[in-house]
Amino acid sequence: MPGETMYLHYTLTFGGPVETILGIVFIILGIFMLIAAKGLLADTDDNLKYSIFARLEILGIGDIVGVLILILLGEPALGVVYFILAPFATHAIASGHFRGEQEEQ
Secondary structure, eight states, rough: OOTTOOOOOOOOOOOOHHHHHHHHHHHHHHHHHHHHHHHHOOOOOOSSSHHHHHHHHHHHHHHHHHHHHHTTTTTTHHHHHHHHHHHHHHHHHHHHHHHHHHHHH
16 A cells, blocks of 8 residues: 555574474585595596596585485485496596597507
8 A cells, every 4th residue: 555664574583393304404515425426526637548437436426415305305225226327327437538549548
């Protein structure tokens, strides 16, 4: 209505104990992802013969964090499938890279 002053009231509310615990777990998992990203970006020494394996190991941390997030968000079937298939994909990438290096020699 014209001439009236409207006040918006914001209150900070916390969820139950489950939501609080999930929030803390997500913060911890986010910190793990930042550590993995730092390790991936810091390992830029391409003079190493097999540096791809070190980088894939660092990316494995991201895989596990992704699985945990899927499980915590209520998608345990998808998390388990990803947990089973991700190592096969990582192995295929590493194997293809290793075989490519062997052919170059």
